[in-house]
Amino acid sequence: MGLGELLSGVEDASLSWGSDEESAGSSEARIPLLRFRVEGDAFAVEAAHVREIVGRVSLTALPGAPAHIRGIMVLRRQVVGVLDLGRFLKLDRLDATVAIGPSAARIVILETALFTVGIYVDQVEGLDSWPQSAVQAHDVPESISKRTRSFARAARFEDESLTILLNIEKLLDDAAVR
């Protein structure tokens, strides 16, 4: 299989940049996002912050670390800390092995100006893009928990499901233990 065929396979799968119909007829700038699920809730981060997504890796517990730090791993000679977003946001815990299956779990490596951090997610749903106005509106419903809202940049209903766009700089800054 050539690289082109490999890429077309990826493009056909869920990791595609929205549909053509979605982007056609709208001149508004769109912001690319990565969507994922943690404890059944849907979240998104700006794709610009996503360095890579890794599958099964062995995590080492960090002695003395708070519960929201799931562990650390070595990725190409770099130590990366992995955040348990479910614990950090105090989400109700689902039995992920029943709800999704453990093989769907991934670690999303995020980069900001200050931090490189992995986020443990139950399932990566794919790439998406939201209109800039939806991101700037900061329209976050009050039905979600106060803690999650404090790290939300925006929220959007799609297919009767709410996706929360995380303010990743604020989240990582608050999760850091200095």
Place this chain on the structure above:
Amino acid sequence: MLPFAEQNAGGEANEEARIQAEVDVLRFRLRPFELVVELAAISSVLDFEEAQGMILLDPAPYLGLLPSRAGHIGLLEARGGPPIGLCLGEVWGAESWSGERLLELPSWLKGTLPVILRKACGYDNLKRIVWMLDLDRLRQAG
């Protein structure tokens, strides 16, 4: 003290020297955590029963673990005074470590590490993280 740990690189020559420098360490497992201590600090390894009556330094409580009640004890090189033992859990053996095996911890995590560990870590061929015990800090804390 591990001579290459926590060193701030001062130019390429220093960095090269740091990577090539080697130190002998004793690797041990204290329940979930794998650690090393500088081999030169340990004069011999005893069973727990053989260390009865000895002053023991135990890293376990500083790692969030219950105090050691079994396992190996490293007899520390004498600095004068009574003999002091170091609780080692299960000793895996001696290894020679080069600076290449040392990795810097992300700055956002350094604050979480117990004071008895150096703010860096090593890793083995299986990419398992190995922590480095700071014996001086453990002595001070104990």
